Amino acid sequence: TTSADDLDQMIISDPPGAIPFSFDFDDKGNLLVIEAFGEGGAPTGMGQANVFVDGELVSEVGTGQPDSCWIQHNPRNSCVYTTNNNGGDSISSFHLEDAALKLVESEAATLNTPLDMDIHPDNRFLYALSTGHNDGTGQPRIYVYEMGCDCGLREVQAIADGLDTEEKRIKQDGVLFGVVGLGLY
DSSP, X not given: OOOGGGGGGOOOOSOSOSOEEEEEEOTTOOEXXXXXXXXXXXXXXXXXXXXXXXXXXXXXXXXXXXXXXXXXXEXXXXXXXXXEOTTOXXXXXXXXXXXXXXXXXXXXXXXXXXXXXXXXXTSSEEEEEEOOOTTSSOOOEEEEXXXXXTSXXXXXXXXXXXXXXXXXXXXXXXOSOOOOOOOOO
């Protein structure tokens, strides 16, 4: 089993795709990797979630959505979540058991261009940052979802307070995307 402390020593043999975007570890120390476009790496492809045990690929499952970017594991419900933006505009959910992934919902939640996500330290809530870029409002939001034991997501809040619209940011300093990351402590 691999842990975060061993990451600099892990060798991944035969990686499945061309564009690994982010990673996380499950509660057994196995490496979870999301491929932005899956096997082949073409921007027209669908995302793919992978599980590596001791550097060996043991499970790979497509998200059914394009541009998968972030992956998070929740040890409380044995679920894995991925954000899918630029056409996907969703969060996919998977169940993880014995290092094997099973897609539960290709669109467990829909939201506009999710850029980042994080799981609250109590493992009950998932927070996702949306730009609002593709819905015409330009209003970024932080969406809060309660994570169910079935890997489902139930939206409990959408926060826009304190997040400037794209129009306001452009007028202030010429920056189109004013939000780029999310972290919970």
